[in-house]
Amino acid sequence: MSTLRTPAELAEAGLAAPEELAGIEAVAERYAIAVSPAMAGLIDRADPNDPIARQFVPDPAELATGPEEREDPIGDLSHSPVEGIVHRYPDRVLLKAVHVCPVYCRFCFRREMVGPQGLGTLSSGALDRAFAYIGGHPEIWEVILTGGDPLVLSPRRLSELMQRLAAIDHVKVVRFHTRVPAVVPERIDEALIAGMKESGKTTYVALHANHPRELTPAARAACARLVDAGIVMLSQSVLLKGVNDDPDVLASLMRAFVETRIRPYYLHHPDLAPGTSHFRLSLEEGRRLVAALRGRISGLCQPTYVLDIPGGYGKAVITPDSVRERDGCQTVSDFRGREHIYPPEN
Numbered sequence: 472m473s474t475l476r477t478p479a480e481l482a483e484a485g486l487a488a489p490e491e492l493a494g495i496e497a498v499a500e501r502y503a504i505a506v507s508p509a510m511a512g513l514i515d516r517a518d519p520n521d522p523i524a525r526q527f528v529p530d531p532a533e534l535a536t537g538p539e540e541r542e543d544p545i546g547d548l549s550h551s552p553v554e555g556i557v558h559r560y561p562d563r564v565l566l567k568a569v570h571v572c573p574v575y576c577r578f579c580f581r582r583e584m585v586g587p588q589g590l591g592t593l594s595s596g597a598l599d600r601a602f603a604y605i606g607g608h609p610e611i612w613e614v615i616l617t618g619g620d621p622l623v624l625s626p627r628r629l630s631e632l633m634q635r636l637a638a639i640d641h642v643k644v645v646r647f648h649t650r651v652p653a654v655v656p657e658r659i660d661e662a663l664i665a666g667m668k669e670s671g672k673t674t675y676v677a678l679h680a681n682h683p684r685e686l687t688p689a690a691r692a693a694c695a696r697l698v699d700a701g702i703v704m705l706s707q708s709v710l711l712k713g714v715n716d717d718p719d720v721l722a723s724l725m726r727a728f729v730e731t732r733i734r735p736y737y738l739h740h741p742d743l744a745p746g747t748s749h750f751r752l753s754l755e756e757g758r759r760l761v762a763a764l765r766g767r768i769s770g771l772c773q774p775t776y777v778l779d780i781p782g783g784y785g786k787a788v789i790t791p792d793s794v795r796e797r798d799g800c801q802t803v804s805d806f807r808g809r810e811h812i813y814p815p816e817n
């Protein structure tokens with residue numbers, strides 16, 4: 472089986488009923504579709520609420536954009552000094568070399584940028600400018616490769632990028648944000664790992680997974696190959712209605728990470744991406760779920776619940792004390808101490 476990319480392929484694989492096709496085709500005109508064989512194989516066709524299907528199979532609800540939703544929900548573009556770089560915090564940058572993913576998540580916060588109609592792959596001139604920017608800013612200690620998914624790049628391309636980072640002394644840490652070890656575990660082979668490590672820097676992988684079923688034996692084996700090669704792994708998950716908004720599911724997910732030698736890191740409140748309101752919970756619901764994890768699972772398994780403040784102000788850690796009420800609105804503070812209303816008034 473190959474990756475499913477069209478409504479017809481989804482129907483043929485038993486992931487869309489004939490009466491759903493028109494709605495899915497309308498979504499396909501606007502947003503990219505990809506369901507990898509590993510994820511298609513995990514979906515229970517008999518369950519209309521399957522949490523894996525909900526993440527990857529388009530839903531006509533995606534065509535309804537709410538007034539609070541925005542094309543660039545976390546303000547990448549307003550913090551992009553040169554194409555492919557996002558410099559939001561002083562000591563680290565995002566390097567977005569590619570805007571292609573092995574799967575397209577229906578709740579993606581960069582859904583307007585990724586996919587065949589997205590921002591594409593950086594040209595060699597743009598890459599030169601991105602590396603010149605990193606080299607010219609000695610305060611950049613960490614480079615985070617994201618996108619898109621950087622592990623769709625070939626070992627040779629990855630190795631070239633890593634060699635360029637190797638030449639920049641002040642960069643000490645390289646981090647990859649990826650779904651590949653879970654959704655295309657067979658890609659994590661010796662050649663890819665060698666390419667990832669070519670910089671010689673301390674290398675981290677943050678694995679994006681949202682449901683414990685994604686940590687299949689093949690996914691766990693792929694992660695073991697990374698960890699055994701000396702790469703440190705962290706988790707990233709998005710809190711999603713109908714996928715993991717249940718304390719038992721979240722507890723199993725965090726335990727599955729720890730069993731796989733992945734340190735739970737961020738649990739993201741869903742962003743205000745267009746057409747994603749059917750995935751979104753309130754901050755109050757999120758806080759209740761996270762509170763339910765305390766006492767239920769080991770301290771090793773506790774994620775940090777964060778909100779990316781709309782507009783690009785960075786992350787706010789959501790704790791019982793960090794969300795305040797002001798004039799009937801909720802506010803959160805950014806890392807500079809500035810207060811922001813959430814959800815923002817448009």
Ligand code: SF4
Pocket residue numbers: 571572573574575576578579580581582585618619620650679
């Ligand atoms: S893998 Fe990441 S960037 Fe790609 S569609 Fe999913 S959330 Fe978006």
